[in-house]
Amino acid sequence: MAVFSIHGDIIWTEEPGSFRSVNNGYLTIEDEKIVSVSSSAPSCRIVDAEDCLVIPGLSDLHLHAPQYAFCGLYMDEELLDWLNNHTFPEEGKYADAEYADRAYSKLVRDLLRGPDTRVSVFGTIHTDTTLCLMQKLEEAGFSGFAGKVNMDRNSPDFLTEKTEQSLAETERFVREAGKFRNMKPVITPRFIPSCSDRLMEGLSEIIRKYDLPVQSHLDENLSEIEWVKELCPYSSSYADAYDRFGMLSSKSIMAHCVYLNDEEIELMRKRGSFIAHSPSSNANLSSGIAPIRKYLDAGLKIGLSSDVSGGSSLSMFRIIQDAISVSKLLWRLKEGSGRALSFAEAFYLASKAGGEFFGKTGSFEPGYDADVVILDDSADSTILRPELSVEERLEYYVYAHAEKSVKAKFIKGRKVFSEE
């Protein structure tokens, strides 16, 4: 591949709390990587994004592909009822290759139109349709992880695997997923309540054997936490129940973490595991508000996630809005929660901080992967636009156009979507 440069209004975050931007600048890319941001034109092919915003691709650290079909439905129930009444029956349908093909095609099409360049996705227990999901993501140009889900207890019959079969299918999934270049397999025990100790031990061996990442759920809902206490009387905490099986590491994503206690915070910090903060889902399912300021102060690694379909929108722009808004409510409602997230902080979480799980993405520093999103904010914008800074224009876009198609998107230097 060659060198090229994107000409537009370039904005990104290298550290929490402050934007960097170059108005009317040039973002130069060589092969898969960012080379530089400059204010004068380099001598290479120029991609015209004049008067458009040019931002790093965002990372969605946690979403359930099979739940997208009911994204925005059944929001009147709490987690455990919602799982039994709606989520599990829908996930059961993904044994059917034709149904999965249709559903996953729509998900990938809609993801492609949005600002995400990296994703870490749950499939279902079904190996073949989860491979079909990976193939669709790979073909669309996405980079990231997808996992065949493991469940061998406390689940409806049609979603309960035999332990040995679950492990054998997981190894088959991992081996067959080896054919993809950018989408990689991730071990995906649904959560402690649906995975027996024997299953967790087996998964732990597979993780070591193939050196794999892990994704699961942690401390989402108070009833769930009580249940885990009953199920794991030997564990000192929910996080410890994963750690006993070697499932907390710098290659782990734990979704939600609404209620980490001090021991769990220290464990997550020591292991360098990532929190997938899911503000929209945590509100929709009445789970609560994760104390992100406290976790940031404790040095935990945090990215944002839509958690479709606990979250009712696929858009990471909407998740940025919600992350800010619930942090303000927590500050107001719970003494000692610390100050709310600023727009720049939330953007940093959605881009560079969450991106760290995938390597170097989500920033425009030299050597970062060239994951770039172009936003056309010229039409249907506020009448104030001519007076706004690049940062203000980005804030406006994130609030006003969360559900709108991006203008174009590049992943690792390759154009994967363009509005035209």
Added chain:
Amino acid sequence: MAVFSIHGDIIWTEEPGSFRSVNNGYLTIEDEKIVSVSSSAPSCRIVDAEDCLVIPGLSDLHLHAPQYAFCGLYMDEELLDWLNNHTFPEEGKYADAEYADRAYSKLVRDLLRGPDTRVSVFGTIHTDTTLCLMQKLEEAGFSGFAGKVNMDRNSPDFLTEKTEQSLAETERFVREAGKFRNMKPVITPRFIPSCSDRLMEGLSEIIRKYDLPVQSHLDENLSEIEWVKELCPYSSSYADAYDRFGMLSSKSIMAHCVYLNDEEIELMRKRGSFIAHSPSSNANLSSGIAPIRKYLDAGLKIGLSSDVSGGSSLSMFRIIQDAISVSKLLWRLKEGSGRALSFAEAFYLASKAGGEFFGKTGSFEPGYDADVVILDDSADSTILRPELSVEERLEYYVYAHAEKSVKAKFIKGRKVFSEE
């Protein structure tokens, strides 16, 4: 005008907590009024909305027209800073007829594309441009109220009126607004901190003289409430400070009401005043969460409001989402807050309950004003759509397409917007 009938999937709420619907039904309208909902075709002209959702128009009880230009901007500040740093400087620009014309044109254009049929709007202190706003709303077909704002203290020079002039301009505004058929004037003291007692007394006389409604702000933010205590040592509460001037009645809208105490709840109930519940704004400006379940149980009248631009979206669909979501968070975070709002309850607040302020609108009962919105949910919908009930389709639409144009809109039987 003649009789006609809209053929589609019709859904509405007559009481909190439950929908009524007629799949593949006929909503018959004569002149300005709803006649009936039936499942067989009447013998009159049929408007084809087959396979579309047909819902009552929604009411936005509180929005600031001059703030729409920065809707979704400057969300990192709390109320009083946000007023001084952004809101007041922007409102100052509405002395300029040309600027106001441009800004209000965009607001009315965007309102017209959304699901609202009734609005109660704040202008600025400027009489002429507020009349221009009313004219645009009237011409677009809207029905409702708009107010010239009153401010004679604690405000920047360019937004501070002399008391007598404020009163004289208010009377001029009321008289000139008499020329409109559907948009009516509403007395609009901004809030206690920006209105002297003498101004409030004068406004009170104008209210009695012309038998006018009132709109203002009440108990939005803790610092504001402290300030009002200092300003009104003679009042037993913030609500009492309005009531002393006869400004609480069944023709009053008080926006926010995040922190009503028991005395204020009782006063609001006795007076039959409306609360404009602004969940999005109350989160964005770190104000808090209004305890809506408690207010409903106490028998208060409540509608929903965008509160643009404390609220970052004009869409009442988004406000429905936020009303539900913050009520879930309050239930979780504050003991004794009572159960969260269901989707049907929030829709009821946005339609019939808020609509009551304007008369009979927001329901499809015979004799109600024919305020009707048609939503096309056939394209770009979930793959589950063929299996969904009308109620589920509406929930999906409200979550997935909050910012999308409606297909068509009727106010008092007259088509005011159509996508084609």
